[in-house]
Amino acid sequence: MSTPPVERRYRxxxxxxxxxxxxxxxxxxxxxxxxxxxxxAVTAESVATEAGLTKRYFYESFADRxxxxxxxxxxxxxxxxxAIAEALTGTPDDVGARISATVRALVDTLAxxxxxxxxxxxxxxxxxxRTRREEALDDYAMLLMVDVLRGDPTDPHxxxxxxxxxxxxxxxxxxxxxxxxxxxxxxxxADVSAIGVALAP
Amino acid sequence: MSTPPVERRYRxxxxxxxxxxxxxxxxxxxxxxxxxxxxxAVTAESVATEAGLTKRYFYESFADRxxxxxxxxxxxxxxxxxAIAEALTGTPDDVGARISATVRALVDTLAxxxxxxxxxxxxxxxxxxRTRREEALDDYAMLLMVDVLRGDPTDPHxxxxxxxxxxxxxxxxxxxxxxxxxxxxxxxxADVSAIGVALAP
DNA sequence: TCTCTCTGACACGGTTGCGTGTCAGAATGC
DNA sequence: GCATTCTGACACGCAACCGTGTCAGAGAGA
Numbered sequence: 001m002s003t004p005p006v007e008r009r010y011r012x013x014x015x016x017x018x019x020x021x022x023x024x025x026x027x028x029x030x031x032x033x034x035x036x037x038x039x040x041a042v043t044a045e046s047v048a049t050e051a052g053l054t055k056r057y058f059y060e061s062f063a064d065r066x067x068x069x070x071x072x073x074x075x076x077x078x079x080x081x082x083a084i085a086e087a088l089t090g091t092p093d094d095v096g097a098r099i100s101a102t103v104r105a106l107v108d109t110l111a112x113x114x115x116x117x118x119x120x121x122x123x124x125x126x127x128x129x130r131t132r133r134e135e136a137l138d139d140y141a142m143l144l145m146v147d148v149l150r151g152d153p154t155d156p157h158x159x160x161x162x163x164x165x166x167x168x169x170x171x172x173x174x175x176x177x178x179x180x181x182x183x184x185x186x187x188x189x190a191d192v193s194a195i196g197v198a199l200a201p
Numbered sequence: 202m203s204t205p206p207v208e209r210r211y212r213x214x215x216x217x218x219x220x221x222x223x224x225x226x227x228x229x230x231x232x233x234x235x236x237x238x239x240x241x242a243v244t245a246e247s248v249a250t251e252a253g254l255t256k257r258y259f260y261e262s263f264a265d266r267x268x269x270x271x272x273x274x275x276x277x278x279x280x281x282x283x284a285i286a287e288a289l290t291g292t293p294d295d296v297g298a299r300i301s302a303t304v305r306a307l308v309d310t311l312a313x314x315x316x317x318x319x320x321x322x323x324x325x326x327x328x329x330x331r332t333r334r335e336e337a338l339d340d341y342a343m344l345l346m347v348d349v350l351r352g353d354p355t356d357p358h359x360x361x362x363x364x365x366x367x368x369x370x371x372x373x374x375x376x377x378x379x380x381x382x383x384x385x386x387x388x389x390x391a392d393v394s395a396i397g398v399a400l401a402p
Numbered sequence: 403t404c405t406c407t408c409t410g411a412c413a414c415g416g417t418t419g420c421g422t423g424t425c426a427g428a429a430t431g432c
Numbered sequence: 433g434c435a436t437t438c439t440g441a442c443a444c445g446c447a448a449c450c451g452t453g454t455c456a457g458a459g460a461g462a
Contacts, residue, residue, distance in 0.1 A: 009461090043450090045448090065449095
């Protein structure tokens, strides 16, 4: 029967704050690694080293690398959802305007951090993340059908169209972020939005 | 100085035929593994075992697992290209008809072999294959712009549209093959074609 | 000062896949 | 019948990453 150690302040910081500080460092280190070397470079060891910590602190915050990757993707997708929701609030009930606002929110969020752009592009590259990506694509398709187009999300034809547009947009935006499309940000948003409008019921 | 061994018939088969027979077995085994357990299950060991051979024969035909995977994907994409080319030959110069023929050829080729359908869906899942997938998406986008739409492949706006449609179609078809879209094959082809027509310049 | 916690470094055993090497026995050519 | 090739099985050492354990020294509390 060993009693758990009494937690103690250290360098003026509480145990709880130290822990969450280390977790934050690990998350940042994980993002840096994704940005520089891709998802496959994220290991318990490399993340800890990048964070200036040791492996043991990796396991303090994450059960394994997949949990960290999930957390990174969840953060990203959550922020994108929030950005889109905010953009739609206060946008008039005109389909064209709503589509543009949605696309712009997506592009702006991803363009703000190249590390996250790469993470977004590589969500298909890892077994554990692919599942999450599928959910996200479904979520975005639903959002497009209901909140943007005001359509019927049970109509299989609309569902196919929404899914195609969402997946296609994901690819095109990733491509643009990687510098492979010779368009300004405004042109990208305008073109993608035009496609959305052309396909709106 | 050792001289290379003199090749000899074995069980009535020439050395060359034995070699290519083993290679064929390995390719089939690789496809089976992709179909059953996904791209990540393809290793030198597992493929050889699945083929009823041993690792040593894997390395006789392939330098490493990536070479085999590349070969599988090249086969698949080549067959798709051929199927589309054949479909376009003898299809009238009507944009709608050409789009339908292209989509149908793609869907039919993939639907003919569920193992290849999964391979197609997972080309994004592996570093070595992602490069090849990028090339293929570019090739298909080019084919769409030039051979189907008779458009100008240097126009960045058309390029974006083509890329979005190709990537979106890839995703939707994979999704349908996985049974996640409640549509008949004809409906799938019709819906995707309709999207193509709606976006044709 | 004395005790206990906290930290960071490193060791360890386990697993998986890699690519090479060895070898006995079966099959062949002569 | 004899030498040689071919096959299939297995052994090996290597590398990466895993998850856990140990420990000395720095830092805090009283």
